[in-house]
Amino acid sequence: MTTDTPARLLQLLSLLQTPREWPGSELAERLQVSGRTIRRDVDRLRDLGYPVQATMGAEGGYRLVAGKALPPLVLDDEEAVAIAVGLRAGAGHAVEGIEEASVRALAKLEQVLPSRLRHRVKSLQSATSSLVYDRGGDGAVIAPETLTVLASATSGHERLRFSYEAGDGARTRRLTEPYRLVSAGRRWYLIAYDIDRDDWRTFRVDRVSDPFATGARFAPREVPTGDAAEFMRATVWRGAPTFEVDVTFRAPAAEVARRLPPSFGAPEATGADSCRLRATVQDSLEWVAMRLALLGPDFTVHGPSELAEHVARLGSRLTRAAAG
Amino acid sequence: MTTDTPARLLQLLSLLQTPREWPGSELAERLQVSGRTIRRDVDRLRDLGYPVQATMGAEGGYRLVAGKALPPLVLDDEEAVAIAVGLRAGAGHAVEGIEEASVRALAKLEQVLPSRLRHRVKSLQSATSSLVYDRGGDGAVIAPETLTVLASATSGHERLRFSYEAGDGARTRRLTEPYRLVSAGRRWYLIAYDIDRDDWRTFRVDRVSDPFATGARFAPREVPTGDAAEFMRATVWRGAPTFEVDVTFRAPAAEVARRLPPSFGAPEATGADSCRLRATVQDSLEWVAMRLALLGPDFTVHGPSELAEHVARLGSRLTRAAAG
DNA sequence: TCATGTAGGACAGGTCACGACCTAATTGAG
DNA sequence: CTCAATTAGGTCGTGACCTGTCCTACATGA
Numbered sequence: 095m096t097t098d099t100p101a102r103l104l105q106l107l108s109l110l111q112t113p114r115e116w117p118g119s120e121l122a123e124r125l126q127v128s129g130r131t132i133r134r135d136v137d138r139l140r141d142l143g144y145p146v147q148a149t150m151g152a153e154g155g156y157r158l159v160a161g162k163a164l165p166p167l168v169l170d171d172e173e174a175v176a177i178a179v180g181l182r183a184g185a186g187h188a189v190e191g192i193e194e195a196s197v198r199a200l201a202k203l204e205q206v207l208p209s210r211l212r213h214r215v216k217s218l219q220s221a222t223s224s225l226v227y228d229r230g231g232d233g234a235v236i237a238p239e240t241l242t243v244l245a246s247a248t249s250g251h252e253r254l255r256f257s258y259e260a261g262d263g264a265r266t267r268r269l270t271e272p273y274r275l276v277s278a279g280r281r282w283y284l285i286a287y288d289i290d291r292d293d294w295r296t297f298r299v300d301r302v303s304d305p306f307a308t309g310a311r312f313a314p315r316e317v318p319t320g321d322a323a324e325f326m327r328a329t330v331w332r333g334a335p336t337f338e339v340d341v342t343f344r345a346p347a348a349e350v351a352r353r354l355p356p357s358f359g360a361p362e363a364t365g366a367d368s369c370r371l372r373a374t375v376q377d378s379l380e381w382v383a384m385r386l387a388l389l390g391p392d393f394t395v396h397g398p399s400e401l402a403e404h405v406a407r408l409g410s411r412l413t414r415a416a417a418g
Numbered sequence: 419m420t421t422d423t424p425a426r427l428l429q430l431l432s433l434l435q436t437p438r439e440w441p442g443s444e445l446a447e448r449l450q451v452s453g454r455t456i457r458r459d460v461d462r463l464r465d466l467g468y469p470v471q472a473t474m475g476a477e478g479g480y481r482l483v484a485g486k487a488l489p490p491l492v493l494d495d496e497e498a499v500a501i502a503v504g505l506r507a508g509a510g511h512a513v514e515g516i517e518e519a520s521v522r523a524l525a526k527l528e529q530v531l532p533s534r535l536r537h538r539v540k541s542l543q544s545a546t547s548s549l550v551y552d553r554g555g556d557g558a559v560i561a562p563e564t565l566t567v568l569a570s571a572t573s574g575h576e577r578l579r580f581s582y583e584a585g586d587g588a589r590t591r592r593l594t595e596p597y598r599l600v601s602a603g604r605r606w607y608l609i610a611y612d613i614d615r616d617d618w619r620t621f622r623v624d625r626v627s628d629p630f631a632t633g634a635r636f637a638p639r640e641v642p643t644g645d646a647a648e649f650m651r652a653t654v655w656r657g658a659p660t661f662e663v664d665v666t667f668r669a670p671a672a673e674v675a676r677r678l679p680p681s682f683g684a685p686e687a688t689g690a691d692s693c694r695l696r697a698t699v700q701d702s703l704e705w706v707a708m709r710l711a712l713l714g715p716d717f718t719v720h721g722p723s724e725l726a727e728h729v730a731r732l733g734s735r736l737t738r739a740a741a742g
Numbered sequence: 743t744c745a746t747g748t749a750g751g752a753c754a755g756g757t758c759a760c761g762a763c764c765t766a767a768t769t770g771a772g
Numbered sequence: 773c774t775c776a777a778t779t780a781g782g783t784c785g786t787g788a789c790c791t792g793t794c795c796t797a798c799a800t801g802a
Contacts, residue, residue, distance in 0.1 A: 098758085099790070100424040101466055104490060113529050114574035115635065118748070128792055133749070142425055144530075150799040154747045160532055164498050166428060166490030167527065172519035174488050179516060180504045192503060192542060195496035203491065205437050206468075208484055218516060250438035311439070311477060341739075384712060386739070387732065393739050406740035408711065412733030415665075415710070415717045416726045422789085423759070442779070452761050457780070475769025476777045 102127065106135050107158075108168035110146060115155030139165075171211055178203055178215045182238040193277035200238065201245040236282060236300050241275070244284055244299065247307040248272040251314060254286065256305035258297055270295070271312045287315060337398050339382060342370045345391035379404050426451065430459050431482075432492035434470060439479030463489075495535055502527055502539045506562040517601035524562065525569040560606060560624050565599070568608055568623065571631040572596040575638060578610065580629035582621055594619070595636045611639060661703060661722050666694045669715035703728050 102125050109116060109124065118136075122129040136146050136156060145161035148154065158165065169177070181200040207215070247254040254272045259265050270286035273294075277283075282299035343350045347361045347369035361371035383404040386393055395402045426449050433440060433448065442460075446453045460470050460480060469485035472478065482489065493501070505524040531539070571578040578596045583589050594610035597618075601607075606623035667674045667685065671693035674685050685695035707728040710717055719726045 098462075100427045100462060103424045104428075104466070107490065111526055111530065112573065113525055113570040114576075117746090119746095129748095130750090130793080131791060134790080136748095137750090138422075138424065142428070148748055150746095150748050154800075156748090158530055160530055160536070162532055164493060164495070164532060164535070165530055166431065166492045167530075168490045169488060169523060169526070171488070172516065173523035173526065176516045176520035176523050177501055177505065180507075180520060181501065183504075192496065192500040196500035196504060199493060199497035199500050201437055202435055202493070202497065206435065206482055206484055206489055206491075208486055208488060211488070212484070246437040249436065252438075387711065387736055388708060392735055394741075395739050402740045405736050409733045409736030409738075409740060411716055412707075412711055412729050413737065414733075415719050416730035416733060417718075441777085443777095453779095454762080454781095455760060458759080460779095461781095472779055473769085474767075474777095474779050477770065478768085478778045480779085 103135055103138060104166075104168075106132075107139065107144070107165060110139075110156060110158040111165070111168050113157070115149065115157050117155040121156070171208075174203065174207060175211050175214050175218065178207060178211075179218050182215070193282075194275065197241050197245045197275065198249070201242040201249075204242050205246065240299060240302055240305055241282065243305045243307065244272060244275050244302070247305075248275050248284075250307070251311050252307040253289075253310045253312055254305055255308055256302045259301045259303070268297075269308075270297075271315070273314065275299075337374070337379060337382075337401065339371065339373045339398070339401060340396040341386065341393050342368060342396065343389070343391050343393045344368050350389065350391070383408055427459055427462060428490075428492070430456075431463065431468070431489060434463075434480060434482040435489070435492050437481070439473065439477075439481050441479040445480070495532075498527065498531060499535050499538050499542065502531060502535075503542050506539070517606075518599065521565050521569045521599065522573070525566040525573075528566050529570065564623060564626060564629055565606065567629045567631065568596060568599050568626070571629075572599050572608075574631070575635050576631040577613075577634045577636055578629055579632055580626045583625045583627070592621075593632075594621075595639070597638065599623075661698070661706075661725065663695065663697045663706060663722070663725060664720040665710065665717050666692060666720065667713070667715050667717045668692050674713065674715070707732055 105125060106121065109121065118129050118132045122132045125132070136148070139146050143161060143163035144165040145159055146156050147159040148156050178200065181196055181203070204212070244254065246252075251271075254270050255268065256270075257265055257267050269289045270284075271289065272284055272286040274285045275282065276285065284297045284299055284302065286295060286297065287293070288295045342364070343361065344367060346367060347363035350361050350369055350371070359371070359373045361369040363369045379398075379401045382401060386395075386405065387408060395405055429449060430445065433445065442453050442456045445456045449456070460472070463470050467485060467487035468489040469483050470480050471483040472480050502524065505520055505527070528536070568578065570576070575595075578594050580592055580594075581589055582592050593613045594608075595613065596608055596610040598609045599606065600609065608621045608623055608626065610619060610621065611617070612619045666688070668691060670691060671685050671687035674693055674695070683695070683697045685693040687693045703722075703725045706725060710719075710729065711732060719729055
């Protein structure tokens with residue numbers, strides 16, 4: 095094997111990431127160096143901020159523990175595939191507050207993922223799509239590939255070409271300088287400078303198709319209002335419909351709270367075995383209805399009436415299904 | 419900064435993982451070394467099997483691309499949290515075929531996750547639990563912590579102590595030598611040698627609570643039938659109920675197939691806009707009912723009758739909810 | 743008390759890493 | 773076409789650093 099120092103350190107890091115204890119002698123044998131060198135290497139890792147814990151005495155050994163800095167993760171093939179699949183599944187709906195980071199991590203991983211693993215990810219990925227994907231509840235499905243391509247182009251300052259379907263169904267080709275990829279509410283948006291239109295635009299990512307980075311780099315311009323979030327608010331959120339959901343559950347407040355997405359807020363107890371939830375949501379009501387149905391306990395919809403309609407429709411669909 | 423070679427290589431690796439092009443001069447300035455040294459470092463990385471692609475000419479630069487080996491992933495805080503949250507969410511239900519790898523990756527990551535990040539993961543994790551968690555559909559919820567503790571103890575050959583709730587509700591404390599953690603069907607099982615009982619046992623992980631590794635190492639014994647999967651089949655699967663699901667959908671076969679978990683198999687088209695699914699499942703029927711409800715299109719349950727009952731019950735629950 | 747592990751100092755010898763300098767090849771823009 | 777910016781790689785001298793071999797000290801469990 096390669097016998098020089100940096101390579102050995104990386105290898106050592108990978109060994110220590112296995113959740114077990116490694117006696118120095120075993121490490122020495124594995125890496126074909128003396129025990130003294132292992133001790134020195136361990137010191138070096140500690141200097142780098144990766145705390146290697148050593149338990150002394152017989153049955154002792156080294157292991158990597160949590161420290162201040164996160165060491166580079168050394169993954170085997172299967173683990174890498176598992177992470178990629180997990181992130182792709184989560185990319186569409188992820189947990190609020192980490193959507194962007196999730197996509198960044200995925201882009202980072204896929205950039206270096208060997209192609210043999212990429213195939214496995216692709217074939218496994220189809221499995222998860224159904225339950226989780228339909229993020230807006232209105233068929234606005236986003237392919238994970240799209241998100242990662244946009245994320246890479248954005249952070250790499252590469253021009254981006256894609257075709258876009260406007261609200262009226264018209265498809266156009268766009269050449270843009272992507273500025274930011276943001277997840278707002280239940281949707282993804284790309285803020286970019288449209289070169290042909292010579293102006294800033296926000297694009298709904300679920301309407302983007304066939305995106306690819308042209309490879310041409312560009313120097314970032316100033317975004318008009320100075321900040322992406324501000325710009326979003328000014329251009330997209332105007333008039334996004336919100337609803338005042340009001341529901342009573344026949345279950346303890348604690349249990350409902352545990353099973354409810356936190357964006358809904360917390361229900362207030364109205365008895366030992368019932369609670370009431372009032373929440374302002376800007377999600378699609380169909381999605382809210384499903385969410386409530388999945389919750390488990392019985393519940394009653396007080397409002398809005400559109401939500402009651404959705405619930406009723408879902409209910410009758412199921413009743414019809416069972417009647418067959 | 420640390421100025422020695424291994425540290426610099428790791429730093430370089432982390433820079434190159436950003437999806438963008440890095441001119442050598444910029445890298446040189448960042449790492450406080452000469453351009454020549456950068457070129458040598460790039461060579462070193464290539465020697466290690468991490469292909470650094472260089473585009474020549476003006477506007478050129480280095481970037482890390484997919485190669486044969488997966489380089490150690492250098493993540494920032496947010497990305498690490500995103501991955502941890504994603505894996506925890508996925509740990510319960512993951513995609514068939516990668517459950518174990520998923521848990522291994524999670525254990526590896528959590529082993530080295532700084533505590534400040536661990537807190538963020540914990541607070542975010544609650545968000546995802548509802549929709550995805552209830553894996554068996556029968557309230558058999560598994561905490562991700564439990565899975566990672568078991569995984570670590572298993573691969574580290576550490577003795578494991580936990581309390582276990584038997585089928586009849588009796589709680590006992592167990593001291594075991596964990597042998598394997600397997601995901602079968604829709605459940606997790608731990609195959610371990612029970613020291614007090616002095617025999618091999620399989621434990622349902624959803625019935626395990628408060629597990630912790632004692633730290634004591636043990637030498638793995640021979641598992642009786644020689645193979646974990648075999649042992650599983652012999653002890654657990656006997657008499658697991660299966661159902662013959664038979665459902666007609668009012669939607670094209672292709673669309674239904676796309677949104678259905680692959681374990682259900684593929685529906686066969688019975689018309690341009692309808693298809694029929696016959697599948698043998700060993701899941702809980704309540705779970706199947708939810709799955710069907712979430713699918714979107716209208717459907718009709720032909721059998722089994724228990725499934726129709728579940729669907730009907732869900733339907734009437736929703737109808738009642740809407741009537742409020 | 744002993745075996746087995748980590749911790750770390752001192753030293754000698756050899757290696758290798760670095761910077762400085764050089765030339766070649768490639769690409770895009772003007 | 774020409775020029776500028778970039779990667780690619782050779783050579784050389786100096787000095788730092790890395791390694792293995794000693795050694796002692798200390799912690800731990802049987």
